[in-house]
Amino acid sequence: MDREINQGMINRRQFLWTALAGSVAVAADISVFPQVSKASPPSALPPLPYAQNALEPYISAETMSYHYGKHHAAYVNNLNTLIKGTEFENESLEYIIMNASGGIFNNAAQTWNHAFYWNSLKPKGGGAPAGVLAEAIRSDFGSVDEFKKSFSQKAATLFGSGWVWLVKDKNRKLTIESTGNAGNPLTAGLMPLLTCDVWEHAYYIDYRNARAKYIEAYWNLVDWDFASINLAA
Amino acid sequence: MMSHTLPTLPYAYDALEPYFDARTMEIHHTKHHQTYVDKLNAALKGHEALQDKSAEALLKDLNAIPETIRTAVRNHGGGHANHAFWWPMLKKDIAFSGPVADAISKRFGSYEKFRETFSSTAALLFGSGWTWLVLDQGKLEIVATPNQDNPVSQGKTPVLGIDVWEHAYYLKYQNRRPDYIGAFFNVVNWDRVNDMYSAAK
Numbered sequence: 352m353d354r355e356i357n358q359g360m361i362n363r364r365q366f367l368w369t370a371l372a373g374s375v376a377v378a379a380d381i382s383v384f385p386q387v388s389k390a391s392p393p394s395a396l397p398p399l400p401y402a403q404n405a406l407e408p409y410i411s412a413e414t415m416s417y418h419y420g421k422h423h424a425a426y427v428n429n430l431n432t433l434i435k436g437t438e439f440e441n442e443s444l445e446y447i448i449m450n451a452s453g454g455i456f457n458n459a460a461q462t463w464n465h466a467f468y469w470n471s472l473k474p475k476g477g478g479a480p481a482g483v484l485a486e487a488i489r490s491d492f493g494s495v496d497e498f499k500k501s502f503s504q505k506a507a508t509l510f511g512s513g514w515v516w517l518v519k520d521k522n523r524k525l526t527i528e529s530t531g532n533a534g535n536p537l538t539a540g541l542m543p544l545l546t547c548d549v550w551e552h553a554y555y556i557d558y559r560n561a562r563a564k565y566i567e568a569y570w571n572l573v574d575w576d577f578a579s580i581n582l583a584a
Numbered sequence: 585m586m587s588h589t590l591p592t593l594p595y596a597y598d599a600l601e602p603y604f605d606a607r608t609m610e611i612h613h614t615k616h617h618q619t620y621v622d623k624l625n626a627a628l629k630g631h632e633a634l635q636d637k638s639a640e641a642l643l644k645d646l647n648a649i650p651e652t653i654r655t656a657v658r659n660h661g662g663g664h665a666n667h668a669f670w671w672p673m674l675k676k677d678i679a680f681s682g683p684v685a686d687a688i689s690k691r692f693g694s695y696e697k698f699r700e701t702f703s704s705t706a707a708l709l710f711g712s713g714w715t716w717l718v719l720d721q722g723k724l725e726i727v728a729t730p731n732q733d734n735p736v737s738q739g740k741t742p743v744l745g746i747d748v749w750e751h752a753y754y755l756k757y758q759n760r761r762p763d764y765i766g767a768f769f770n771v772v773n774w775d776r777v778n779d780m781y782s783a784a785k
Contacts, residue, residue, distance in 0.1 A: 421759040457710050510659045511731040512711040512750075532711035551712070551750035552759065560615040560751065 396427045397466050405474040409568035414556045422552055423465040430458035448535055460533035464514055464546065471545045473574040480575040484544075484582050491525040499570060502527050506547050506566045517545040519582060544578040586636050587625045588664055590618050593671050600674055603767040605756045613671070616751055620663030620732070627656035639665035644736050662732030666714060669734075670747060673780075675773035682774065684743065684781040688717075691724045702726050703765045706748050717744040717777075719784045741784040744777045 399419050404412035430447075433455050434440050439447045447459040479495060480488055492498035498517075505527050506515040513531040518541040520526065525544070528536050536543050547569050554565035593613055598606035628635050631653065634642060639661045642649060649657045680688075680695055692698035698717075705726050706715035713730045718740040720727075727735055735742050746768050753764035 417758050425759065454710075510655075511713075551754060555750060555754040556758075559611055559755075560619070 394431060396424050397469075399469055401474055406472060406572055409557075409571050410472075410554075411557050414554070417556070418548075418552060419465070419469070423462070426458045426461040426465065430455070430462055433458060445537065448537055457533040460535040464533065464535060464548070467543060468514075468546050468548050470577050471547070471574055472569075472572040473577075474572075476574045477571040478575065480578065482579060484575060484579040487519075487523070487525050487582060498527075502547070503563075503566045503570075505529050506549050506569075507563050509549050512550040515547045515549060516541075516543050517578060518543050523582075525582075542581065542584070544581040545573065587628075588621050588639065590614075590621050591668050591671065595675070600676060600771045603676070603770045604674070608753070608755045611755075612751060613667075616749075617664070617667040620660045620667065623656065623660035624664050627653045627660060639668070640734070640736055643734050644739075646737055658737070659732050662734045662737075665734050665736075666732055666745065666747070669742060670745060673744065673773050673776045674771045675776070676771055678772065678774045680772075680774050682778040684778045685774065687724055687781065698726075699769060702746075703762070703769075706746050706765050707762050709748050712749040715746050715748060716740075716742045718742050719781070722785075741780075743780040743784060744772065 396419075399415070403415040403419065406415065434442075434447070437455070439451055439455060439459075442450075444459055444463050447455060448463060451459060479485065485495065488495055488498045492501065502515060502517065506529075509515060509529045509531070511531060513529060513534060516528045516530065516536050518526055518528050518536045520541055526541075528539075528541060530536065547566065549562060549566075551562075554562060558565040558568075590613070593609075596606075597609040597613070600609065624639065631650065634649065634657075642657050642661045643665055646654055646658055685695070688698045689695060692701060702715060702717065705728050709715060709728045709730075711730065713728060713733070715726065715728045716735050718725050718727055718735045720740045724743075725740070727738075727740065729735060746765065748761060748765075753761065757764040757767075
């Protein structure tokens, strides 16, 4: 009996790991989630994949200095403090997201979400998706413009703090999901391809209350290649 | 038909300097609060029976709101009610005194202990929301609500509150929410809190 339970747990973890390995491996290629690729505890703030001023004029270096240097760093630090001496101490970030609740979940998910967000953006991003991703978007949303419109709409109307995601389900169907606060689609069995952070700290210095303007700017930074790689994973 | 309107502030935008800066106050009032008012009015369009009710009255019985507009009324009615409650509750140089001060000291041990618990509740609230001192069946309690939820929806009467949406403090305090909470205690209008407390008793 014990053995069965243990086996079940191992299988669950292996499943999660396998499910995530694709996007994680890809991320590791561009040295994004080094801590995840090694399946070791999330002990360090992952390096930003570009300079803090690289997203100007759409997102300022000042915003990045707080968003990455303070907010993201605080989530990593809080997580490390909170998991010390708990069952999560030596677990991967994804395992913690899938199994923890309360403060540990919030800080683990925010650690993951921000790393994923930095990689959803790039200097000179934007333009149009290509290849298989473009086809999948057309097939599931009608057109790229329709997709962008409905993603923007979801991002503009999410009430409070949270995230908007392009995700794929297990049948590779694409949908747009909103999650409140630290929410992460992995807990619903959905694989993120792209995300947009709509916590006010993501845009308040640059856009004040005008969230819609920030979302408009987002389309000039979006890294379709990152989404393509996640779709293929 | 009544439509909801943005209340004017009982002071200038710079009246709470240096604790709350004029720029934040102006955007908070003219943009954020105004948007809640506009969206509440938009939600109530075509619902004549609800248009004469105050935002608090709507929030007190959310189950009576048609499902199609319930979330909008909860969010934007809450945003309107919370901010309308908040502005007059802010003023510099008002001493902690009167019946509510006595009741707080009695309930929490001392002003310092109350301030400590209230501050840590506000600092730990994850995401956007408010922290409140409420009367709950005659007893003072500190509660946190997410987003724009108002304690009246849970049958509690707020007597004091702090907005911890990032828009309330980001231009001046950025990620340092605890500094903003510390500053807040310099602008609590305890006269107003006493009025709210007496009315709720």
